[in-house]
Each structure stands twice: as C-alpha cells, then as structure tokens.
Amino acid sequence: MNFQEIISIVLVSITVFIVLKISTINNRFIQGILNWFPAILLAYVIPAAFTHIFHWDLSQVKLHAWSRNAIIPITLLAVMSSLRIKQLAIVGWRPLILFVAGSLFIATLPVVLVILSGAISPQSEVLFMEESYWKGLVPIVGGWIGGSTSQLILKELAETPENLFLSVLVLDNILVNIWTILMFQFIKKGEMLSLLIGIQDQLPQKLDADPIRIIETKIRPLIIALIFSGIAILTFYLQLSFLNTVILLSLVGLALGNFIPIWNTKFSLKLGGIGIVLVMAILGLKLDFSNLTLPWTFVGIVILWLILHFLGMLLVSKILNLNLIWAPIASMANLGGISTAPAVTAAYRKDLMPHAVLLAILSMVTGTAWGMLTISLFQMI
Numbered sequence: 001m002n003f004q005e006i007i008s009i010v011l012v013s014i015t016v017f018i019v020l021k022i023s024t025i026n027n028r029f030i031q032g033i034l035n036w037f038p039a040i041l042l043a044y045v046i047p048a049a050f051t052h053i054f055h056w057d058l059s060q061v062k063l064h065a066w067s068r069n070a071i072i073p074i075t076l077l078a079v080m081s082s083l084r085i086k087q088l089a090i091v092g093w094r095p096l097i098l099f100v101a102g103s104l105f106i107a108t109l110p111v112v113l114v115i116l117s118g119a120i121s122p123q124s125e126v127l128f129m130e131e132s133y134w135k136g137l138v139p140i141v142g143g144w145i146g147g148s149t150s151q152l153i154l155k156e157l158a159e160t161p162e163n164l165f166l167s168v169l170v171l172d173n174i175l176v177n178i179w180t181i182l183m184f185q186f187i188k189k190g191e192m193l194s195l196l197i198g199i200q201d202q203l204p205q206k207l208d209a210d211p212i213r214i215i216e217t218k219i220r221p222l223i224i225a226l227i228f229s230g231i232a233i234l235t236f237y238l239q240l241s242f243l244n245t246v247i248l249l250s251l252v253g254l255a256l257g258n259f260i261p262i263w264n265t266k267f268s269l270k271l272g273g274i275g276i277v278l279v280m281a282i283l284g285l286k287l288d289f290s291n292l293t294l295p296w297t298f299v300g301i302v303i304l305w306l307i308l309h310f311l312g313m314l315l316v317s318k319i320l321n322l323n324l325i326w327a328p329i330a331s332m333a334n335l336g337g338i339s340t341a342p343a344v345t346a347a348y349r350k351d352l353m354p355h356a357v358l359l360a361i362l363s364m365v366t367g368t369a370w371g372m373l374t375i376s377l378f379q380m381i
Helices: 003-022 028-036 039-053 062-081 085-091 094-120 122-130 134-146 148-158 162-196 221-238 242-259 265-284 296-320 326-335 337-346 350-380
Strands: none
Touching (some): 039 265, 062 221, 062 242, 062 350, 094 122, 094 326, 162 296, 221 242
16 A cells, blocks of 8 residues: 555545534534534545645545445445435425426526627637637536536537646536535525525425334344445446446435335434545545636636526526525535535435435436537537
C-alpha cells in the first residue's frame, strides 16, 4: 500500500469521524454554524482542503473503486430496505412531475440561452456555433441528469473535444458542489417559504419505520451487515453496469424491507446515513479547482442555466401547490444523483431519503435520453 492509499484512508476515516461526532455536540455556537454549514458537508470540505493545501492528487486511489463497487451498493441496500412501499404512496405523484420538469429545464435551457446570447452578441454566436462550444454544454446535461455514464456517452455523441471536456468537468464539479451547499440551506427553509408564497401543502408526517405493526424481534445489525456485504460481493462478480447494479440493488433492498416482517429498518436507515457520509468523503478526494479555462460567456450561461432550472422548479411547485421542500430534493436528484440527493434530504428528514434515491435512480435512467434531446435541438439551430 503506497503513501497515497494510506493518506486517503486516514483522511476519509478522520472526516467521517468528525462529521458523525460534530452533529451530536449540543453546543449553541456549534449548532448555529451547522445551521448554515451542515455537518455532512464537511465530508466534502475536509478532504478537499487537505488535497488542496498539500497538493495531493488522490483522484485515482483505490478507495474510489471501493466506493463504487462496495460502499455505494451497501449504502443503497441500506437506504432502500428502510423504505416501506405503503409510505412511498403517501408522497404522491406531484414530486415526480416536479422532477421531470426539472430534467426538461436542464435539457432545453442551454439551447434557449445560446439562441438568446447569439441574438444579443454576434461574438457569442461565433463562440457557441462556429467554434462549437455548444458541444461542451451537452456533457453537462448528461452529468447533471444521468451521472458519469451519461456524461461520457453524450461526450462521444456530441464529439466534444478533449480539452473542452476536461474544463467542463472542472466547472461542473465546482458548480454542483456550490449548488449542494445552497440546497442544504434551502431545504431547511422550504416549509417557511412555502407559506410565504401561499403554498398550503403539508409534507407526509414522520414516516415511522414500521407504521402498521410493531414487532419487537428484529434481525440483528451484524446479520444485516453480512447480508448486505454478501449481496454487494455477488453483484460485483456479476459484472453488471453501474446503472443496472443500482436498479437491481434498489429492487433487492425494497424486497428485503417489505417482505421480511422482522427486518430492522431503523438500523438500515442509520447504516445508510453513515454510508452517505462515507461516500461523500471519498468523493471529496477528487475535488480539483486548478484546471478551469473556459470563456466567461460559457461560464455565465452555465450559471444562469442552473439558476433558471431551479426558478422553473419553484414555479412548477407553485402551480402544483407542492411543498417547496421537494424542490431541492428533486433538483439534487437531477444534479447530484445517488450520493448527494439523499444527503441533502437527510439534512432535513432522514425518513425521506429513500424517496430522494428513487428520484436519483430515475435521473440515472433518463440522463442519456435527455442529452440526446439537447443534441437534436442544437443541431436544428
């Protein structure tokens, strides 16, 4: 084991310990800070700060493979096995419509913004159409809605140049992390803002782990951990695609939690929360802010695109009379995916994490299709 591997393990371990510990400290000053900077976000900041200060490149360490092949599958099993199907029905269809609207805004807004910027400035039209910078916007659609797999597929479909793609990855990384911080703040104030704009919709009451029956005998945590580990190992050897793995494990998790009467859903939800922190800490090892070289017009359009996406979702929430809590959840399901969507949700209500996961899965499934729509629209102009 080389120096980078050791450092990455130590750094992630310290980060997870700090994040889990600080959230339990009952101190007014610390809690005041956490109201603006949730403890779970330290999982991003601490690894990124160390890699930046000491100029470490930990983006290729084995922990990332472990996260993808073991930690994320186990976390996914834990979160999904804590969801009761009858609880999911309580949420209703309106959050799903809000999520689809958010995806539509992401897929179509870049085309609209490029047309408008071209009408205002001839230089902008030259930049995006003649110099083909629009090809850098397409992978962003895939990265936001579908994740890394869709991003790479759409890069090939749009024939995005390598240097442009690299810069887009850095910009995307920065913006999504900033957006995650903002959504952590928004979700805490969602209910208050709903009342301010006249939305009377109430969230489902606290979703109890076993809303229908109380069974004192539960499967022991160690047995559940062994079950999860065994399933994760089995799926690894099946060599499924990441998307198929996520779908399969989600179904398996739902089956475990719904068809085994003595399933320990309380432990599953707790394990899922710890897993989310661990995944975010490992993602933090990849943060790199040193390779951003893009025209400011390009950067400005991407930022405006992100803002308009969220404003559009707020408008849809108002039309549907849907509690604004769902806007950051649906937005992070679109932009953050399987890791950050439940993390943002957990900052407000852990029992809604499985619903965020389901929206994130839907995002992964549809990301490439939305990106192909964006390509078609750009080719039309």
